[in-house]
Amino acid sequence: MIHWKKGALSAGIVLILVLIPLFVQRSDIITYLFLTLLYIILAQSWNILGGFTGQQNLGHAAFFGVGALTARYIWLHYGFPLPLAILGGGLATAAFALIIGFPAFRLRGVYFIIGTLVMAEILRMVFDNVFPRADVMPMKLLATYNLAPRYYVGLLFAVLSVVAVYWVNRSRIGLGMMSIREDEDAAEATGVNTLKYKLLAFAISTFMAGLAGGVFAYYTAATKVGDLFAPVWTFDAVIIVFVGGVGTIVGPIVGAVFFVLLKQLLSLYLPGGMHVLVFGVLFIVVVLYLPGGLIGLMAKLRKKPA
Amino acid sequence: MARGQDASGWRFWMLEVNKIDVFHGGLQALWEVSLNVDEGEIVSLIGANGAGKSTIVETIASLLAPTSGDIRFEGVRLDREPAHKVVTLGVCLIPEERGLFPGMSVLENLELGAFTPASRKVREISFKLVYELFPVLEARKNQISGTLSGGEQQMVAIARALMSKPKLLMCDEPSQGLAPIIVKNIFEVIKRINESGVGILLVEQNVRAALGLAKRAYVIENGRVTAQGESKRLLADERVREAYLGTG
Numbered sequence: 001m002i003h004w005k006k007g008a009l010s011a012g013i014v015l016i017l018v019l020i021p022l023f024v025q026r027s028d029i030i031t032y033l034f035l036t037l038l039y040i041i042l043a044q045s046w047n048i049l050g051g052f053t054g055q056q057n058l059g060h061a062a063f064f065g066v067g068a069l070t071a072r073y074i075w076l077h078y079g080f081p082l083p084l085a086i087l088g089g090g091l092a093t094a095a096f097a098l099i100i101g102f103p104a105f106r107l108r109g110v111y112f113i114i115g116t117l118v119m120a121e122i123l124r125m126v127f128d129n130v131f132p133r134a135d136v137m138p139m140k141l142l143a144t145y146n147l148a149p150r151y152y153v154g155l156l157f158a159v160l161s162v163v164a165v166y167w168v169n170r171s172r173i174g175l176g177m178m179s180i181r182e183d184e185d186a187a188e189a190t191g192v193n194t195l196k197y198k199l200l201a202f203a204i205s206t207f208m209a210g211l212a213g214g215v216f217a218y219y220t221a222a223t224k225v226g227d228l229f230a231p232v233w234t235f236d237a238v239i240i241v242f243v244g245g246v247g248t249i250v251g252p253i254v255g256a257v258f259f260v261l262l263k264q265l266l267s268l269y270l271p272g273g274m275h276v277l278v279f280g281v282l283f284i285v286v287v288l289y290l291p292g293g294l295i296g297l298m299a300k301l302r303k304k305p306a
Numbered sequence: 307m308a309r310g311q312d313a314s315g316w317r318f319w320m321l322e323v324n325k326i327d328v329f330h331g332g333l334q335a336l337w338e339v340s341l342n343v344d345e346g347e348i349v350s351l352i353g354a355n356g357a358g359k360s361t362i363v364e365t366i367a368s369l370l371a372p373t374s375g376d377i378r379f380e381g382v383r384l385d386r387e388p389a390h391k392v393v394t395l396g397v398c399l400i401p402e403e404r405g406l407f408p409g410m411s412v413l414e415n416l417e418l419g420a421f422t423p424a425s426r427k428v429r430e431i432s433f434k435l436v437y438e439l440f441p442v443l444e445a446r447k448n449q450i451s452g453t454l455s456g457g458e459q460q461m462v463a464i465a466r467a468l469m470s471k472p473k474l475l476m477c478d479e480p481s482q483g484l485a486p487i488i489v490k491n492i493f494e495v496i497k498r499i500n501e502s503g504v505g506i507l508l509v510e511q512n513v514r515a516a517l518g519l520a521k522r523a524y525v526i527e528n529g530r531v532t533a534q535g536e537s538k539r540l541l542a543d544e545r546v547r548e549a550y551l552g553t554g
Contacts, residue, residue, distance in 0.1 A: 179418050186405035191393035191422040
C-alpha cells in the first residue's frame with residue numbers, strides 16, 4: 001500500500017518535471033531546475049560510496065571531471081552522438097576509478113579520505129596546466145543553444161540515477177555495501193568479499209559521477225578544464241548528501257533541491273563567495289545536531305506532534 | 307567417529323591446526339599451537355583471560371595470519387585463504403564482541419549471514435530453522451539489532467552464523483556479559499546445533515560449563531597448549547581444578 005503510494009508520487013513528480021518546460025519559459029527557473037537535477041545525480045553518486053558503503057571519498061570532483069572531459073571531447077571533437085558521449089564519459093570514469101581503486105582501498109578511514117582528496121587536486125593542477133585556455137562550444141552550437149534539451153538530459157539521468165540507487169539499495173550488492181559501512185571486519189567474517197564490494201560501489205559511484213560530468217559538459221557553453229576538477233564539485237555533493245540525509249535515497253534529492261535554492265538566494269543577497277561560509281556552518285551544524293539530515297528531521301517531526 | 311580420508315588413504319581431521327605461531331604486532335601471542343576438531347564434535351578451548359584462546363579462533367577464521375605452521379579444513383589450507391573465503395568453505399566464527407551490524411535490522415543481519423552464494427540459495431530453509439531455534443528473533447526481525455538486549459544480540463550472532471550453513475562453528479565467549487539464565491539457554495542452543503551435525507569449537511571462560519558441554523578440551527596457557535584430552539579427565543585433573551575451578 002505504502003509502496004504503491006510512493007510509486008505513484010514519484011511518477012507524478014517526474015510527469016510534472018517533464019511538463020514544466022512546456023509551460024515555463026523563464027530561463028532562470030529552468031536553469032535552477034537543471035542544476036538541481038545535475039546535483040541529484042552527483043549527490044546520489046557520492047552517496048553510493050560515502051553513504052551506503054561508508055567510504056568517504058573527497059576526490060569526487062576528479063570523477064566528475066574525467067566524465068565531463070571525456071564526454072565533451074568525444075562529443076565535440078570526435079562527433080560522437082551525445083547519449084553515447086555521456087555514456088562513454090561514465091565508462092571512462094569507472095575504468096579510471098578501478099585503476100586507482102586498488103591502491104586507494106589499501107587505505108582505510110581518514111587515509112582513504114586524504115588520499116582521494118589529494119588525487120583530485122593533483123588532477124586539477126595537471127589539467128589546469130595541460131589545457132590552460134577555456135574550452136568553448138563551437139559557434140554553430142552556441143548559435144542554436146537551447147536550455148530545454150539540457151534540462152531533459154539532466155532529468156533523464158537524474159531519474160536513472162535514482163532508480164539505480166533504489167535498485168542497488170534493495171539488492172544483495174546493497175546489503176554487502178552496507179555491511180562494510182557498519183563493520184568492515186565483521187563483514188569480511190560473515191563472508192562478504194569486502195575489497196570486491198568496495199570496488200563495485202566505487203565503480204557504480206564513479207560511473208554515475210562521470211554521467212553527471214557528461215551532463216554538465218553538454219550544458220556548459222564554456223569552461224576551463226581545470227574547473228571541472230575543482231573541489232567544489234566534491235564538497236557540494238558532500239554537503240547535499242549530509243544536509244539531505246546520508247545513506248538514504250530521498251536525502252540527496254531533498255538536499256539538492258534545498259542546496260541549489262539556498263545557493264541561488266545567497267549568491268543574490270550576499271557579497272561574492274560568502275555563501276560558501278554559510279554552507280560551511282550549515283554542514284557543521286547538520287553533522288553535529290542533525291545526523292539524519294533533513295530526512296531525519298522530517299521523520300522526527302512527523303512522529304512528535306501526535 | 308569416522309574421519310575423512312585423502313586419496314592416499316591418510317586419515318585426517320575436519321579441522322587440523324598444526325604448530326601455528328601468531329604475532330600481534332611485534333609480540334608473539336601463540337607458540338606452536340596444534341589442535342584438531344572432528345566432524346560433529348564439540349571441542350572446548352579453556353584458559354585464563356589473555357591466554358590466546360581468541361587469537362586461535364581468529365587465526366582459524368583467517369582474521370589473523372600465522373607466521374609458521376598451517377591450518378587445514380577438510381584438507382584445504384585455510385591460512386592461505388582470505389576471511390570471507392573461509393566462511394564459504396564452511397567455517398564460521400562468532401566473535402567475542404558478536405560482530406553484529408548494529409545499525410541494520412535483525413532481518414538484514416540474518417540475510418548477511420547467508421551472503422555466500424551456496425547459503426543464499428537455501429536461505430528460506432535457514433530462516434525457518436533459526437526462527438524455530440529463536441522465536442523471539444522472528445518477532446523482532448524488523449528491529450535495529452543495536453537496540454536489542456545483550457542476550458538477544460547473542461542470539462542474532464548465533465543465528466547469523468547458522469545462516470551461513472557452517473560445518474564448523476566457532477563461538478568465542480558466547481556467555482560473556484549475559485545473565486546466568488540466558489547463558490544456560492545459549493548453551494542448550496549450542497548443544498542442539500551440535501546435535502544437528504555441526505562441529506563446535508567453543509572458547510569459554512566458564513570452565514565448568516564448557517567441560518560439561520564438550521567431549522574434549524584444550525587448556526591454553528600463555529599462548530601454548532598445556533593440557534588436552536577428554537573433558538571428564540580434565541575435570542578430574544588436579545592442576546586444572548586448582549587453576550580454573552578453584553577447588554584444588
